Amino acid sequence: MQSVHIVSAYDEELKYLSKRIAAMGGHAERMVEQAISALVNADPGLAEKVIRDDIVLDEGQREIDDKAIVIIAKRQPMATDLREIVGAIRISADIERVGDLGKNVAKRVVAVTDGRQPTSLFRGLEALADLALTQLKEVLDVYASRSVEKIGFVRDRDDQIDAMYTSLFRELLTYMMEDPRNITPCTHLLFCAKNIERIGDHATNIAETIYYIVTGDQMPAERPKGDKTDKIVLPASQPAK
């Protein structure tokens, strides 16, 4: 990328890889965005579109894998180039998973919006999605600019996402306890929230890969887990408000 090779076709190939990654990233961002808006606005048509779109990401990942392997075989890359190529393989896998998670949210749209739900149910989810999407956007922007000093923010954001997820988890449990009829939509929303939280994790993974590509070092490992939902217990006798 940064260096110039004697064989210009080699540069072209590396550039092509990063261009494909960016295109996949943009596609995944759009899918998640649309999945959330389909959920909030109860729009099964849009959800359908998101589900159909996932195939583009699957193809993208396969193509990047193929290309990367061909480049490794043909050019015998070293150092930065090798990291760039291996990084591309890893990032494309993460993006593909993000797309899958978006698709999964879209699949739940019909079940959640079956009976009209109050908008307060979705407000928290929307805020969570905003956080996760911002994180994904920032990470992919860093991939474009290669300014790894900005990567610290990504982890801050990840903590915020975890905190938000924990709070949402509690809220949804409360709704379920209030009224058993809420259980179906809230369970689906719980999975949606989990999916979105996972998107944040994938974004963090991508950030770590980018750090590795640029610096050659692994990102220092200090990740206190902020997701405390594994410990949440609501007392069964809590009175419904």
Added chain:
Amino acid sequence: MAELGTERKGTARVLAGRLWNSRWLLAAGIVAVLAAYGFAGMSAWVVVLAVALLFAAAMLPSAAARQFTESGAATEAGGLQRLSGEYLAAAVADPLIIFDRTATIVHANAAAFAAFGGIAPGMSLPLKFRAPEMQALLDSVLSGNVASDVVDYTEKLPVERAYRVSASSVGHATDLYVLVFKDQSEARRIDRMRADFIANASHELRTPLASISGFIETLRGPARNDPAAREQFLQIMQNQTGRMARLIDDLLSLSRLEMKPYLRPGTEVDLRQTVDSVIDSLGPLARENGVVVERDFVEGPLDVPGDRDELFQVFENLLENACKYGQSGGRVTVSIARSDAAPEPGIDVTIRDYGPGIPEEHIPRITERFYRVDVENSRTQKGTGLGLSIVKHILTRHNARLSIKSEVGNGAAFSVHLPAR
């Protein structure tokens, strides 16, 4: 245009001068030939040769003049021709990016830098603009199938913006292309604002309205002849209308903020002075609540880029919350400190109260619209549920961050981190 006119006039004048000069040359040549003929007594063919030379000499200035005409035309168009793309780009108010055949950014104007942080010459364009429609736009223009193309492009985060983007190739065989963004956010925001306002307002105004109409019914019925009850009910009704008015004010203020186009504010704000005046203006409220406001400001200038009125509103909302909800602590500390830690040096303004604190599960969510930790408490304190939402909105526009730290029983600290650019 005026410049071109004077240039043309100048060219004509110089041309006339050239003609005048060539006339002298011609005359001198004739005199020389005649003199040579008279003195040396040359043969006829030498004279013919001399005349031929003279013609050539007469031709020469006319050739030079022609050359000059051409160069005159060149300077005439040259004003435009020489005009650097950079200056032209700088003069365009919309974000504009010039890129080459490999979709690498060659130049971006100031508007583009302001609108899309983190772009730099040498960066690959499709890596920054990843949306599928942008990718398609770049592909179609770079493939050369079409000379120019237009798409609608929306960015949802961090602030929603909508652009109509046109891409086209520049000149002939320059291998350069240009991307121009026309901001359409405003129209879209107006639509959204209308929808949001109606949804929020109708929902939030219904509660006080229902209570007022209930009391009116009681006043006309059972409480018709009970002066004590009437007084009490009228008081409640007044409180409710007050609440409705505040709600409408806050909703309007939020909507107005959302309406403003996304621009990094260009002015500098003195935080010391701003925070001081916030504390002064909230003095009565603090006294009423029995809260002492303590100041802990760091020395030195405390200027940050931003909009004073908006930042005033931020600190006002935060301090007001601290006084109202941290009342039991009896004091509120406002501190300003410099944080030089990487990656973003800036200034931290922290407003800390010593009240009951906020339960952990609510912290991530209290900036959402109408999210209330304790509905009852918020109502009695005349809260609208929009204060922190407004704070967050303003801070996003300032590229700033709000962090909230709180422990139940130990008060809460709201810290605003403003980047010093």
